[in-house]
Amino acid sequence: MTTIAVVGSGSWGTALGMVLADNGHDVRMWARRADQIEEMNTKKTNEKYLPEVTLPETMSGFTSLEEAVQPVEVVVLAVPVKAIREETKKLLEVSNRPLTIIHVSKGIEPGTQKRVSEMIEEEANGHANLHSVVVLSGPSHAEEVSRRQPTTVTVSSTNLESAQYAQDLFMNQNFRVYTHSDLVGVELGGALKNIIALVCGVTNGLGYGDNTKAAIMTRGLAEITRMGVKLGADPLTFSGLSGLGDLIVTCTSVHSRNFRAGRLIGQGLSLDDVLEQMGMAVEGVRTTQAAFEMANRFEVEMPITSAIYHVLFNGIKPEDAAGELMGRVKKHEEEKLTD
Ligand SMILES: NC(=O)C1=CN([C@@H]2O[C@H](COP(=O)(O)OP(=O)(O)OC[C@H]3O[C@@H](n4cnc5c(N)ncnc54)[C@H](O)[C@@H]3O)[C@@H](O)[C@H]2O)C=CC1
Numbered sequence: 001m002t003t004i005a006v007v008g009s010g011s012w013g014t015a016l017g018m019v020l021a022d023n024g025h026d027v028r029m030w031a032r033r034a035d036q037i038e039e040m041n042t043k044k045t046n047e048k049y050l051p052e053v054t055l056p057e058t059m060s061g062f063t064s065l066e067e068a069v070q071p072v073e074v075v076v077l078a079v080p081v082k083a084i085r086e087e088t089k090k091l092l093e094v095s096n097r098p099l100t101i102i103h104v105s106k107g108i109e110p111g112t113q114k115r116v117s118e119m120i121e122e123e124a125n126g127h128a129n130l131h132s133v134v135v136l137s138g139p140s141h142a143e144e145v146s147r148r149q150p151t152t153v154t155v156s157s158t159n160l161e162s163a164q165y166a167q168d169l170f171m172n173q174n175f176r177v178y179t180h181s182d183l184v185g186v187e188l189g190g191a192l193k194n195i196i197a198l199v200c201g202v203t204n205g206l207g208y209g210d211n212t213k214a215a216i217m218t219r220g221l222a223e224i225t226r227m228g229v230k231l232g233a234d235p236l237t238f239s240g241l242s243g244l245g246d247l248i249v250t251c252t253s254v255h256s257r258n259f260r261a262g263r264l265i266g267q268g269l270s271l272d273d274v275l276e277q278m279g280m281a282v283e284g285v286r287t288t289q290a291a292f293e294m295a296n297r298f299e300v301e302m303p304i305t306s307a308i309y310h311v312l313f314n315g316i317k318p319e320d321a322a323g324e325l326m327g328r329v330k331k332h333e334e335e336k337l338t339d
C-alpha cells in the first residue's frame with residue numbers, strides 16, 4: 001500500500017484516484033473548492049465532474065495542499081495545462097520529500113511551446129524535492145475509467161524505473177498500463193490529438209459525415225507525426241496508444257470535450273460562448289495556438305492545425321476553412337519523414 005496525493009479533483013484526477021484506491025492505495029485528493037471536498041468526503045460523490053459515480057472509502061479529500069501532500073512521495077498531477085506551473089511550484093514548496101510527479105495533462109503551452117514535463121522540470125529548476133516526472137497518457141475517458149471499463153494507457157519518463165513504478169501503482173484488471181521510452185512522442189501525441197478532435201467536432205457541426213471525419217483523423221495523424229519527428233520523437237509512437245489510440249477515442253467518443261466544443265463551433269457558436277457552455281477543460285484550444293506557433297517556428301506543414309487556428313482566433317468561418325483545406329495544391333500521399 002502506497003500513500004498517494006492526487007492534485008486536481010476534476011474528472012480525470014478523480015477517475016485515476018479511483019483506480020489507485022481500487023489497487024489498495026491510500027489516496028489523498030486535493031481540490032480548491034471546500035464544498036467539493038466536503039461532498040467527496042461525506043457523500044462519496046463528485047457530481048459536477050463524475051455524475052452517478054460512487055467514490056471508494058479509501059479516497060479522502062483535502063482543501064489544504066500541504067496536508068494532502070505532506071506524507072507522500074508520489075503525486076498524480078491532474079490539473080489543466082494552464083495550471084501546471086502554479087501547482088508544481090506550490091507542490092514543491094509544501095512537500096518535504098523527494099517527489100515522483102505523474103502528470104496526466106494533455107496540452108502544450110502557448111508562447112513557450114513546452115510540453116508538460118518540460119514545464120514541471122522548469123518550475124522545479126533543480127529543486128531537491130523533484131525525484132522524477134512521468135507522463136500517463138492514452139485513450140482513456142474518465143467517465144469509462146470510473147465505471148471500471150477495460151482501458152489501456154501508456155506511461156513514459158526519462159527515468160525508466162519511475163515509469164515502471166507508475167505502471168505498478170495503476171495496473172489492474174480493468175486498467176492495463178504499458179511503459180514507453182519515447183517521452184516526447186507520448187506527450188506530443190496526447191496533446192496534438194485534441195486539435196484534431198476539435199476539427200472532427202467542427203465537421204460534425206457543419207453536417208459532414210464519416211468520410212470527412214476519417215479524412216481529418218488520417219491527415220491529422222500525418223501532421224502530428226510530421227511535427228513529432230521534427231522534435232525527435234519516434235514515428236512509430238504515433239501508431240500506439242498515446243497516438244492513434246487516443247486520436248480514435250477523442251475524435252469518436254461522446255465523452256470528448258474537445259469534440260463537443262468543436263461541434264458547437266461548427267454549429268456557429270463563438271469560442272467564448274462554447275468555453276462558457278462547456279465549463280470543463282477543453283485543452284485543444286490553447287494547444288491549437290501552441291501548435292500553430294510550433295508549425296511556424298519549425299517550418300512544419302500542419303494545414304489542419306492552421307485551419308482551426310484561423311477559425312478559433314481569426315474569425316474565419318468553418319465552412320470557408322474546410323473549402324480552403326480541400327482546395328490546396330495537389331500532393332503525393334506518401335512522404336519522407338526524416339530530413
Ligand atoms: N477527462 C478525461 O477523461 C481526461 C482528461 N485528461 C487531461 O487531464 C487534464 C485535466 O482534465 P480534467 O480533469 O478532465 O478537467 P476538468 O475540467 O474535469 O477538471 C479540472 C480540475 O482542475 C481544477 N483547476 C482548474 N484550474 C486550476 C488551477 N489554476 N489550479 C488548481 N486547480 C485548477 C478544476 O477546479 C477542476 O477540479 C487535462 O489536461 C485533460 O486533457 C486526460 C485524459 C482523460
Ligand SMILES: O=C(CO)COP(=O)(O)O
Nearest residue numbers: 138139140141256257258
Ligand atoms: O484525452 C482524453 C481521452 O483520452 C479526453 O479527451 P477530452 O479532453 O476531449 O474529453
